[in-house]
C-alpha cells in the first residue's frame with residue numbers, strides 16, 4: 576500500500592511527485608511516458624525563472640528533483656480506478672494492480688485518434704501522433720498527414736520541408752490554424768492538399784501502407800511511408816466515468832485545492848477543468864494536489880495539517896549508477 580499513486584508523468588505529475596516526496600510520502604508515479612506534451616515544446620519561454628528551455632530539459636530537471644526526494648516512477652498505462660477499503664486500487668494495461676491511500680490524477684491531454692479501422696492495429700508501426708518527434712525519420716520519403724489547427728499546419732510545414740512528397744488531408748475546406756502558413760505550404764511543389772475528405776480506413780499488412788479516403792464523392796487510396804495524425808488533443812477520461820465528476824469536455828472537475836468530487840482523489844494540470852493549459856499552471860496544480868493529498872493522509876493517520884513546505888532537506892540523486900547524497904542547504 577503506497578501513500579500516493581500519481582497517474583501521469585508530465586509536468587503536473589512530476590511536480591506532484593516532487594512535493595509528495597518532500598513530505599516523505601511513499602509515492603509511485605505511473606506514466607505512459609516521461610514528459611507528456613512538454614516533449615513537443617521545442618522552446619518554452621514563459622516558465623518563471625527559466626528564460627528559455629526545451630520542454631525536454633524542463634521535464635528532465637523536474638524528474639531528477641522528484642527522484643531526489645524519493646519518488647518512484649514506472650511506465651505503464653492506468654486503465655481502471657476503484658475504491659478499496661480506506662484507499663484506492665488502480666489497474667494498468669499490463670495487468671498490474673497497485674493500492675494507495677490517495678490518488679493524484681495528472682494524465683493531461685492525449686492526441687486525438689482518427690477512430691477508423693486499422694488505426695489501433697498499426698499504431699507505432701508507421702503511424703505517428705507527434706510530427707515534431709517522428710517527422711525527421713521520414714526525410715526524403717512519402718508522408719501522409721491528416722491534420723488540422725495550429726499543430727496540423729505546423730506539421731504540414733515541417734513535413735513539406737523534410738519529405739519527398741506530402742499528402743495533406745483534412746475534413747473541412749480549410750485546416751484552420753495560421754492561414755498565411757497554410758498558403759505557403761500548399762504552394763510548395765511537393766505538397767498535395769486534399770480538403771473536405773473523410774478518412775475511412777488505415778491499411779497495411781505489418782506497417783502502415785495507405786489510407787482510404789472519400790473526397791468529392793469518390794474513394795481514393797493514398798499510399799505513403801508514414802502517416803501523421805495531428806487532429807488536436809483530448810482528455811481520455813472514459814475509465815473515470817462514474818468514478819469522479821467530469822465536465823462536458825470530459826475534464827476532471829476540481830476545486831481550488833485540486834480536490835475532485837471524491838475524497839482522497841485529487842487532480843492536476845491539463846486533465847482538469849482549469850481553462851488555462853500551461854506548463855507553470857500544471858506544475859503549480861501538481862504542487863497543490865500533493866499538499867492536499869498530504870493533508871488528507873495526515874487526517875487519516877490522525878496527524879496535523881501542513882500549510883507550507885519551506886523546509887530544507889538533503890537530496891539524494893542517482894547519476895549513472897552512482898548514488899550521491901547532497902546535504903541540506905541553508
Ligand SMILES: Cc1cc2nc3c(=O)[nH]c(=O)nc-3n(C[C@H](O)[C@H](O)[C@H](O)COP(=O)(O)OP(=O)(O)OC[C@H]3O[C@@H](n4cnc5c(N)ncnc54)[C@H](O)[C@@H]3O)c2cc1C
Nearest residue numbers: 583585586587607611612653682683684844845852853854
Ligand atoms: C507543442 C506544444 C507546445 C507547448 N508550449 C508551451 C509553452 O511554450 N509554454 C507553456 O507554458 N506551455 C506550453 N505547452 C503546454 C504544456 O506543455 C502543457 O500545459 C503541460 O505540459 C501539461 O502538463 P500535464 O502534466 O498536465 O499533462 P501532459 O503533459 O499531457 O502529461 C500527461 C502524461 O500522462 C500520460 N498519460 C495519459 N494517460 C495516461 C494513463 N491512462 N496512464 C498513465 N499515464 C497516462 C501522458 O502520456 C503524459 O505523459 C505546450 C504544449 C504543446 C503540445
